[in-house]
Amino acid sequence: MxxxxxxxxxxxxxxxxxxxKRGLELVMLAFAAIVVTTALVLVELNQPQGLTRSxxxxxxxxxxxxxxxHMAVRWLAPYADPLILPCVALLNGLGLVVIHRLDLADxxxxxxVGNPVPVGNLPHQIAWTALGLGLFVAVLAVVPDHRQxxxxxxxxxxxxxxxxxxxxxxxxxxxxxNGAKIWLRFGAFTIQPGEFAKILIMIFVAAFLVTKRDLFxxxxxxMLGMELPRARDLAPLLVAWGLSLAVLVLEKDLGTxxxxxxxxxxxxxxxxxxxxxxVIGLIFFLGGAVVSDLLFRHVQxxxxxxxxxxxxxDGAGYQMAQSLFGLGTGGVFGTGLGAGRPDLVPExxxxxxxxxxxxxLGFVGLAAVLFTYLLVVMRGMRAGLTVRDTFGKLLAAGxxxxxxxxxxxxxxGVTKLIxxxxxxxxxxxxxxxxxxxxxILVALLLRISHAARAPATPSGPRKPVAPLAEAxxxxxxxx
Amino acid sequence: xxxxxxxxxLAVIGMIVLLLANATYxxxxxxxxxRSDPRNRRVLLDEYSRQRGQIIAGGLPVANSVxxxxxxxxxxxxxxxxxxxxxxxxxxxxxxxxxxxNAMDTVLNGSDGRLFVRRISDLITGREPNGGNVELTIxxxxxxxxxxxxxxxxxxxxxVAIRPSTGEILAxxxxxxxxxxxxxxxxxxxxxxxxxxxxxxxxxSPLTNRAIAATYPPGSTFKLVVxxxxxxxxxxxxDTPLTAAPALQLQGTTTLLHNFADxxxxxxxxxxxxxxxxxxxxTAFAQLATVVGENQLRKQAQALxxxxxxxxxxxxxxxxxxxxxxxxxxxxxxxxxQRDVALTPLQNAMIAAxxxxxxxxxxxxxxxxxxxxxxxxxxxxxPEQAGTAMSRFTASQIKDMMVAAENSYxxxxxxxxxxxxAKTGTAEHGADPKNTPxxxxxxxxxxxxxxxxxxxxxxxxxxxxxxxxxxxSLAAPIGRAVxxxxxxxGR
Numbered sequence: 001m002x003x004x005x006x007x008x009x010x011x012x013x014x015x016x017x018x019x020x021k022r023g024l025e026l027v028m029l030a031f032a033a034i035v036v037t038t039a040l041v042l043v044e045l046n047q048p049q050g051l052t053r054s055x056x057x058x059x060x061x062x063x064x065x066x067x068x069x070h071m072a073v074r075w076l077a078p079y080a081d082p083l084i085l086p087c088v089a090l091l092n093g094l095g096l097v098v099i100h101r102l103d104l105a106d107x108x109x110x111x112x113v114g115n116p117v118p119v120g121n122l123p124h125q126i127a128w129t130a131l132g133l134g135l136f137v138a139v140l141a142v143v144p145d146h147r148q149x150x151x152x153x154x155x156x157x158x159x160x161x162x163x164x165x166x167x168x169x170x171x172x173x174x175x176x177x178n179g180a181k182i183w184l185r186f187g188a189f190t191i192q193p194g195e196f197a198k199i200l201i202m203i204f205v206a207a208f209l210v211t212k213r214d215l216f217x218x219x220x221x222x223m224l225g226m227e228l229p230r231a232r233d234l235a236p237l238l239v240a241w242g243l244s245l246a247v248l249v250l251e252k253d254l255g256t257x258x259x260x261x262x263x264x265x266x267x268x269x270x271x272x273x274x275x276x277x278x279v280i281g282l283i284f285f286l287g288g289a290v291v292s293d294l295l296f297r298h299v300q301x302x303x304x305x306x307x308x309x310x311x312x313x314d315g316a317g318y319q320m321a322q323s324l325f326g327l328g329t330g331g332v333f334g335t336g337l338g339a340g341r342p343d344l345v346p347e348x349x350x351x352x353x354x355x356x357x358x359x360x361l362g363f364v365g366l367a368a369v370l371f372t373y374l375l376v377v378m379r380g381m382r383a384g385l386t387v388r389d390t391f392g393k394l395l396a397a398g399x400x401x402x403x404x405x406x407x408x409x410x411x412x413g414v415t416k417l418i419x420x421x422x423x424x425x426x427x428x429x430x431x432x433x434x435x436x437x438x439x440i441l442v443a444l445l446l447r448i449s450h451a452a453r454a455p456a457t458p459s460g461p462r463k464p465v466a467p468l469a470e471a472x473x474x475x476x477x478x479x
Numbered sequence: 480x481x482x483x484x485x486x487x488x489l490a491v492i493g494m495i496v497l498l499l500a501n502a503t504y505x506x507x508x509x510x511x512x513x514r515s516d517p518r519n520r521r522v523l524l525d526e527y528s529r530q531r532g533q534i535i536a537g538g539l540p541v542a543n544s545v546x547x548x549x550x551x552x553x554x555x556x557x558x559x560x561x562x563x564x565x566x567x568x569x570x571x572x573x574x575x576x577x578x579x580x581n582a583m584d585t586v587l588n589g590s591d592g593r594l595f596v597r598r599i600s601d602l603i604t605g606r607e608p609n610g611g612n613v614e615l616t617i618x619x620x621x622x623x624x625x626x627x628x629x630x631x632x633x634x635x636x637x638x639v640a641i642r643p644s645t646g647e648i649l650a651x652x653x654x655x656x657x658x659x660x661x662x663x664x665x666x667x668x669x670x671x672x673x674x675x676x677x678x679x680x681x682x683x684s685p686l687t688n689r690a691i692a693a694t695y696p697p698g699s700t701f702k703l704v705v706x707x708x709x710x711x712x713x714x715x716x717x718d719t720p721l722t723a724a725p726a727l728q729l730q731g732t733t734t735l736l737h738n739f740a741d742x743x744x745x746x747x748x749x750x751x752x753x754x755x756x757x758x759x760x761x762t763a764f765a766q767l768a769t770v771v772g773e774n775q776l777r778k779q780a781q782a783l784x785x786x787x788x789x790x791x792x793x794x795x796x797x798x799x800x801x802x803x804x805x806x807x808x809x810x811x812x813x814x815x816x817q818r819d820v821a822l823t824p825l826q827n828a829m830i831a832a833x834x835x836x837x838x839x840x841x842x843x844x845x846x847x848x849x850x851x852x853x854x855x856x857x858x859x860x861x862p863e864q865a866g867t868a869m870s871r872f873t874a875s876q877i878k879d880m881m882v883a884a885e886n887s888y889x890x891x892x893x894x895x896x897x898x899x900x901a902k903t904g905t906a907e908h909g910a911d912p913k914n915t916p917x918x919x920x921x922x923x924x925x926x927x928x929x930x931x932x933x934x935x936x937x938x939x940x941x942x943x944x945x946x947x948x949x950x951x952s953l954a955a956p957i958g959r960a961v962x963x964x965x966x967x968x969g970r
Contacts, residue, residue, distance in 0.1 A: 266487055269483050269487070270480060270484050270487060271480070273480065273482060273483050313518065321518070324505060324513050325514075325516060325518070325519040325520075326521070327502070327505050327506050327510075327513070328505060328506065328509065328510040328511070328512065328513020328514050328516075328519075329510075329513065329519065329521045329522075330506060331507070331510045332506060332510075340521070341520070341521045341524055344520060344521065358502065358506060362506065363502055363503060363506040366502055366506070367499055367502070370495050370498055370499060370502075371495075373495070374491065374492065374495045377488070377491050378488060378492075381484060381485075381487065381488040381491070384484050385481050385485070390480065393481075393484065397484050400488075400491075401487055401491065404491035404494060404495075405491075405494070407494075407495075407498075408491075408494040408497075408498060411498050411502075412497075412498060412501070415498065415501050415502050415505055416505065417497065417498065417501040
């Protein structure tokens with residue numbers, strides 16, 4: 001998939017417009033709708049009350065929602081990648097089904113104990129999905145050319161930093177939920193500014209690296225067969241590292257810290273084409289990891305619960321152990337949607353939603369979900385390879401890698417490959433901020449992929465390229 | 480820039496492959512460990528989500544699962560809990576299971592191979608999978624008579640009743656009993672309170688099924704085994720004269736072995752074997768034991784089932800034993816069922832049943848039928864011979880002696896028109912045997928000429944009579960009541 005890049009350029013000949021492949025997107029969306037509706041039917045069938053006609057309406061509403069998004073893509077980014085949106089729709093839909101399934105389990109539990117039936121998470125998540133798709137369309141409309149974003153690099157960086165840091169600086173009463181200070185509370189309503197900061201900072205880093213990349217690539221000396229950067233050029237990496245640690249310490253958010261550092265590191269690597277940055281970054285990472293394991297109790301607890309969740313079964317290891325029991329019980333083919341007990345895993349609808357999928361759909365279902373994510377990442381990377389401008393390449397690389405790394409951190413944590421860090425699976429898990437931010441992310445990816453495949457058209461003015469070109473000449477003038 | 484981008488893409492593929500490999504390890508390689516981990520509540524919830532089969536006695540469902548609508552869908556309930564508890568056992572979320580609940584678990588929970596075809600058809604037809612039912616050999620009327628006999632005076636003890644011709648266990652009672660309903664409660668606090676009470680030391684461990692899990696010195700009831708050994712080996716006949724001395728010095732010691740109340744065995748210097756058994760003379764049987772010899776005694780005991788390891792009915796039965804016999808003094812003591820001889824009440828009932836059955840020992844069984852959820856018979860248990868312990872002639876001779884013995888006992892609760900063959904026992908035990916209330920025994924079968932039931936009754940620690948207690952005063956009335964119930968109501 002990565003290697004078949006050059007053919008795209010070949011088709012972009014003047015006169016003959018390349019196919020937009022929007023039809024393929026619609027077919028794939030319909031396929032996703034069928035899969036999701038089938039999943040919903042399975043859940044309902046496995047409940048005592050059986051199937052109701054509402055399933056059909058739900059499926060139709062889902063298809064209508066994503067068809068609207070599809071129409072917006074047709075209109076605003078006709079050459080966008082045809083597979084990313086259906087993949088995202090599939091993940092989002094499956095997430096809705098699993099959240100609905102967990103709602104049903106909570107209702108049954110409450111009924112058996114005699115508690116009032118709890119308000120489910122599904123209505124919220126549906127609202128967030130609709131809002132997310134709205135934001136998706138809005139981003140496509142507001143950003144007709146991704147290169148415009150480079151102009152706002154520093155603004156994005158500043159706002160992103162502020163958003164990332166804000167919860168850590170506010171009093172815990174306004175920002176702490178379940179031990180992590182990553183929230184902003186507005187009454188009953190909470191958002192996670194870090195999710196949005198992720199994208200803003202990526203825009204900033206990409207724009208920054210575009211203007212300064214020559215600096216990183218030219219200067220330095222050779223050591224052990226690697227071109228080492230000069231010490232003072234390490235500054236941006238050091239800043240990123242320091243910020244990650246600050247997030248870890250002030251906000252107790254291991255996952256965001258890891259994600260943030262990883263993405264910045266990869267962006268520097270892609271911009272400079274130097275593996276030495278990866279090595280240095282890895283050393284920084286290991287140093288940070290060891291130090292924080294020594295210093296911070298919340299990190300130690302996670303590491304202990306990772307190494308042997310059963311040593312503190314009733315305490316820190318309980319959630320992990322339940323997740324493993326669920327995954328093991330699911331086995332290869334799973335218990336069947338609606339027929340397992342994923343509700344025994346605490347936080348199954350957010351951080352542990354992939355454990356619920358692993359239990360009820362088995363290894364096969366979990367693998368399918370992972371491949372869907374992989375497809376999104378690969379299509380994003382492909383847009384990065386194909387797009388002509390440097391900023392677009394970097395941003396596409398950053399956005400796609402962010403999804404890949406987040407999936408690795410989440411699923412790796414849930415399956416005991418790495419310590420649990422408290423990120424949520426993009427599009428699958430319950431959570432408004434994550435969903436909104438990821439729809440913005442996907443809109444940007446589609447925007448870049450559109451630019452990559454679209455023939456040179458007047459819609460994307462050349463103007464924004466000029467400041468970038470000027471920036472380069474500036475650097476050449478340096479002594 | 481495209482080269483590092485491709486490498487990053489490859490790295491993401493690598494990460495996904497790593498995740499898949501790890502998921503394979505957890506969900507395929509070590510899945511079974513996680514699935515069967517006792518802390519994995521899924522297994523339990525799954526088990527509680529299916530209707531567990533019934534345990535049936537005499538047409539009554541003595542253990543049944545009823546739907547609750549709760550998170551644990553089915554609640555295990557017991558009819559007349561304490562009465563049947565030694566048989567049914569318990570089925571507890573927290574404390575596991577016991578009795579038939581434990582021994583027949585795979586049938587009751589539906590996972591047994593004999594229900595395989597049924598499970599397949601459940602899968603195809605979408606019928607809710609249920610466990611199979613277990614029909615017991617227990618007769619409710621006899622069980623009730625035995626339980627009430629022991630409970631009337633609050634005795635600690637056990638009763639076993641067997642049909643001699645088939646080995647079917649008609650009654651199996653152990654007191655004090657417990658209510659398995661409390662242990663199977665879905666309320667953890669109720670379970671815990673019940674468990675703590677049932678295992679408290681001062682409550683005489685009601686969870687122990689004394690009928691099969693406890694062994695007692697058999698005392699004079701063991702004289703039946705010695706008699707059988709003597710007659711079978713030809714070393715004595717019913718008329719063989721034995722010493723009638725009131726006391727006898729154990730060989731190689733200065734210790735005296737006394738007859739009951741230090742009486743002599745009848746008027747003369749000697750008494751016949753029959754007279755010695757009827758009067759239960761210790762000195763005579765100590766002497767007879769030396770005449771029979773250790774080997775013959777062991778052989779006879781073994782033929783009657785003593786020492787058998789791994790017997791299940793299908794609940795596991797504690798092995799009975801003759802114990803170590805290092806010298807002649809030990810042999811003399813073992814000959815009167817003391818020293819290290821230790822029998823379960825079931826074993827003692829089996830001895831009576833074997834004599835009743837003309838010397839052929841039947842394997843004791845508690846389960847008559849395995850029934851499918853629709854009550855159709857999956858498997859029936861056929862009577863099973865466990866060997867011939869003595870000739871029909873020997874058995875008949877012993878029966879005559881036992882009839883004579885029964886006729887010599889006090890008239891407590893005798894049944895008109897029924898000839899009972901019996902033997903009592905009053906077994907000393909403890910560190911200070913003369914000042915510890917003895918265990919009272921009564922083993923019997925009736926009617927003597929056409930036995931329908933054989934029983935063993937044991938009452939621990941002198942019952943309500945303290946040091947004055949005897950098997951005849953404590954255990955015999957209960958035994959006769961059980962026989963009465965068996966001959967009236969029992970088939």
